[in-house]
């Protein structure tokens with residue numbers, strides 16, 4: 001494992017970065033709906049994630065953890081999902097300003113390791129910025145920083161509270177990560193930490209995360225109650241009735 005600045009001479013341009021949205025889970029805590037396409041304040045969750053990656057305009061006002069609509073941080077998007085999800089997700093993502101590729105799980109329910117592997121295999125970019133479909137407040141500027149950290153290495157992974165590696169909001173070098181996922185799955189190991197252990201990686205620690213963004217970027221929506229909380233936060237941000245702090249939803 002390595003930490004700190006990118007190795008001398010290494011650089012990562014936007015042209016080499018694929019955005020990958022993971023949506024192949026079963027959303028069991030969400031009831032009988034697929035959270036990927038569940039509307040959050042009127043916008044399907046997967047669309048909110050995609051819009052942030054591609055710099056699309058967003059009616060929600062910008063804040064400390066949110067870049068306004070602007071340059072895409074990725075050149076293309078890969079969507080990982082099961083075959084039965086594809087039509088609804090494609091509908092939710094129509095009209096995106098970057099090319100869309102599909103990484104459809106041939107074998108569903110193998111867990112996020114398989115989803116990340118399939119997304120890495122489908123990616124045109126050398127590096128892949130992986131984001132779960134249920135992280136609607138992902139900060140694109142933070143992802144761009146992770147991509148810079150990953151340059152010349154095989155992964156850049158944030159660790160919030162110095163405990164939790166945020167493996168579903170991280171940047172991986174596509175080829176070695178896919179190969180490491182293959183090996184983990186062949187061993188029957190479905191934990192995302194398993195392939196990561198094999199990579200030359202940098203970990204972005206809690207203090208660094210908080211200098212760059214807020215923990216809002218990692219908020220994920222697993223339940224109806226969490227959806228309601230996210231809707232409330234968005235409503236407050238839109239009406240200007242939030243606290244105005246970095247923790248406002250954007």
Ligand SMILES: Nc1nc2c(ncn2[C@@H]2O[C@H](COP(=O)(O)OP(=O)(O)OP(=O)(O)O)[C@@H](O)[C@H]2O)c(=O)[nH]1
Pocket residue numbers: 022023024025026027028029030080081105108109110111112114115116131132133134168220222
């Ligand atoms: N391809 C694929 N992705 C998965 C699988 N399980 C989870 N994921 C993805 O991994 C990310 C984190 O998973 P969870 O938050 O647990 O989502 P989930 O499994 O849909 O939700 P629960 O069933 O409520 O745990 C999400 O982006 C999921 O879509 C899987 O079996 N295959």
